[in-house]
Amino acid sequence: MQHVFPSYYKKFKCINKKCRHNCCIGWEIDIDSETLARYGSVGGEMGKRLSKSISRDGEAHFILSDGERCPFLNSENLCDIILTLGEESLCTICREHPRFHNSLPGRIESGLGLCCEEAARIIIGQVEPTLLEIFGESDYYDEIIDLRDRVILVLQDRSRPISERIRNMLDLCGASLPQKTAEEWCDIFLSLESLDTKWTNMLTLLRSEHKSIDLAAFDRHMSERQSEYEQLAVYIIYRYFANSFDISEASVAASFASLCYSLIRTLGALIYTKTKKFDFEDHIELIRMFSCEIEYSSENIDALFDILT
Numbered sequence: 001m002q003h004v005f006p007s008y009y010k011k012f013k014c015i016n017k018k019c020r021h022n023c024c025i026g027w028e029i030d031i032d033s034e035t036l037a038r039y040g041s042v043g044g045e046m047g048k049r050l051s052k053s054i055s056r057d058g059e060a061h062f063i064l065s066d067g068e069r070c071p072f073l074n075s076e077n078l079c080d081i082i083l084t085l086g087e088e089s090l091c092t093i094c095r096e097h098p099r100f101h102n103s104l105p106g107r108i109e110s111g112l113g114l115c116c117e118e119a120a121r122i123i124i125g126q127v128e129p130t131l132l133e134i135f136g137e138s139d140y141y142d143e144i145i146d147l148r149d150r151v152i153l154v155l156q157d158r159s160r161p162i163s164e165r166i167r168n169m170l171d172l173c174g175a176s177l178p179q180k181t182a183e184e185w186c187d188i189f190l191s192l193e194s195l196d197t198k199w200t201n202m203l204t205l206l207r208s209e210h211k212s213i214d215l216a217a218f219d220r221h222m223s224e225r226q227s228e229y230e231q232l233a234v235y236i237i238y239r240y241f242a243n244s245f246d247i248s249e250a251s252v253a254a255s256f257a258s259l260c261y262s263l264i265r266t267l268g269a270l271i272y273t274k275t276k277k278f279d280f281e282d283h284i285e286l287i288r289m290f291s292c293e294i295e296y297s298s299e300n301i302d303a304l305f306d307i308l309t
């Protein structure tokens with residue numbers, strides 16, 4: 001069995017109090033059965049607090065407090081479970097977040113998810129092309145993995161501008177984006193489930209003002225920062241391509257990477273046109289929001305993949 005992860009994977013460390021978008025706020029956190037049994041055996045005040053704060057309605061989960069906060073997130077935005085019982089007492093979701101693991105034949109591929117601002121900083125801020133580090137042996141050959149590795153090399157061909165690399169990726173996979181106007185794409189994104197009105201406000205503004213966006217000026221502004229788009233596209237391909245049933249399904253992941261690039265670039269250009277500024281932290285915030293809104297909603301991902309198929 002092989003274990004694969006990107007070269008930046010081990011750099012991640014949660015920034016706790018410094019995080020502007022704490023992942024313990026706004027998400028329902030399910031508790032795996034092993035952890036649930038362990039929490040059931042905790043005594044004293046913490047045991048009482050745990051039993052009051054867990055719902056067993058459907059999948060066991062923490063009952064969120066006001067402001068959709070995890071009930072164990074204290075006023076200093078630190079986790080009382082870690083402080084009282086130790087980090088090893090966290091449930092799987094809390095222990096693993098923002099890491100993901102894809103189980104594929106003969107290998108497990110792990111990575112960091114862009115919904116966490118610190119993970120996004122590490123991924124998008126990686127200056128060198130991302131390498132996939134492979135540990136262990138497997139004699140399983142998979143043509144989709146082989147094509148995925150070639151797609152990543154195309155995306156990392158820094159002798160070409162990023163827009164050309166994206167086109168070359170689509171050509172290599174025999175993929176394309178459906179022909180739609182900017183308004184039609186905005187309407188599609190606006191029809192999806194959303195978490196934050198900031199996201200829908202931005203899409204609404206894009207829909208009404210896309211003709212006034214100075215894309216050429218924005219591209220000049222980003223000309224020395226193309227690696228940020230490269231890392232975004234490589235992340236999408238690494239995460240979604242190899243899960244596919246066959247090559248034609250994998251080509252949809254290439255279309256999805258192209259769509260993500262177009263949307264993030266156009267929204268970046270909108271922000272730049274409005275504010276005359278778009279720095280690295282602005283890009284991280286945009287990509288983090290995109291990831292929370294689109295990538296971390298299975299309904300939204302399924303809806304977009306359906307449109308791209």
Ligand code: SF4
Nearest residue numbers: 014015019023116118
């Ligand atoms: S979003 Fe990331 S950095 Fe922020 S609290 Fe969660 S794991 Fe830590």
